[in-house]
Amino acid sequence: MSADNWTKCPKCVASAISKWKAKCSSLEQSYGKMSASEYMSKHLELQSAPCFEDTLREDYEQGINDGVYSVSYSGSCAACGFEYQHNFSESVHAPLENKEVNSNNS
Numbered sequence: 582m583s584a585d586n587w588t589k590c591p592k593c594v595a596s597a598i599s600k601w602k603a604k605c606s607s608l609e610q611s612y613g614k615m616s617a618s619e620y621m622s623k624h625l626e627l628q629s630a631p632c633f634e635d636t637l638r639e640d641y642e643q644g645i646n647d648g649v650y651s652v653s654y655s656g657s658c659a660a661c662g663f664e665y666q667h668n669f670s671e672s673v674h675a676p677l678e679n680k681e682v683n684s685n686n687s
């Protein structure tokens with residue numbers, strides 16, 4: 582079973598928020614140093630937080646094969662190149678119930 586999906590890139594989101602905060606801080610410091618209309622215009626621009634697009638492509642699959650459960654995930658951002666991978670696998674323990682074990686003895 583495999584799937585793919587697009588979601589928000591954690592690196593792009595963190596970067597955009599950081600830049601937005603820097604612009605807000607810069608605007609605060611420029612209060613009184615620019616015309617009121619210019620200040621209000623920039624203030625309006627920064628009133629809404631940045632919106633984010635789904636730039637991170639996710640590919641993943643999981644399942645049990647030959648008694649081993651495994652999950653494989655990879656994400657790659659089309660905008661900034663950020664990549665993340667995670668792989669995990671373990672043997673599946675499927676103990677027989679007592680009824681099944683004893684049924685051969687009766």
Ligand SMILES: [Zn+2]
Nearest residue numbers: 590593658661
């Ligand atoms: Zn990114």
